[in-house]
Amino acid sequence: MSSDHEWAMAEVRRQDDVERKWLGGATQNRPSFAEAEILDRQGVPSCHAWKIPAGEVPPHLSATQALRRWQAGACAMCSARPTRLLVDHCHRSGLIRGLLCTSCNTAEGLQDAPSFVAYRSRPPTVLLGMEEQYGSAWDGFGRTPADQAVRNASHVDAAEALFGEITSRFRSAT
Structure with a gap:
């Protein structure tokens, strides 16, 4: 095995350790889909009930990567765990907000329900203290x-x- 390969594998293990330490138990004891429905009726998106990791986001993670780790496959609005989550972003600023299931991503653009208003004012990226532009200049931002x-x-x-x-x-x- 080459030293470059050994170094790369050691670096992957180091980054995994850093991410695990950052996340701690933040992905455990989250509201179920049924509990998230109750939160929604109270005007609270599911992600506002999640534990926020302590400390800074590891520097090797982009905002989208950090969201994927923290959300751990759960929709930020309803806690559903579909096969894929969509990157939700503000169409005015172009800033990424969080990861949503297809249903919530569609509804987010069409609703002003209190839980969506709360989600837009404090999306997962804000909860994690991050900011990332969605797409590129070709998308029209700017x-x-x-x-x-x-x-x-x-x-x-x-x-x-x-x-x-x-x-x-x-x-x-x-």
Whole structure:
């Protein structure tokens, strides 16, 4: 075995130890999906009931990597454990907020329920004291407000055309 390979394996073990120490027991004793429903009715996203790791996020982790470790496969809103979580981000600032299941990610963009408002004001990245930009400059973050307004208007026009077509089919079917 080469010394480079041995060094790489030792570095992976060291980083794993650092992450385990940072997380401690933060991923244990979390609300179940049923308990998260009760929290939701009280206006509290599930992640606000989770233990926050002590100390600084290990420097070798990006915000998304730290979220994946801390969330441990659980949706920040409902505690569901789907096969995959989506990276939720603010469409105005482009900042990553947390990891959500498909249902919560869709609902987050459409609802102003108290639990979603609380999630947006203190998302998992804020709880962990992190900030990370979603995507790249090609995604439009950093555009002038006028450019963004034109882009948003074209997206609204496209969505209305798509949903108008779909809803008219439902109306004619009834």
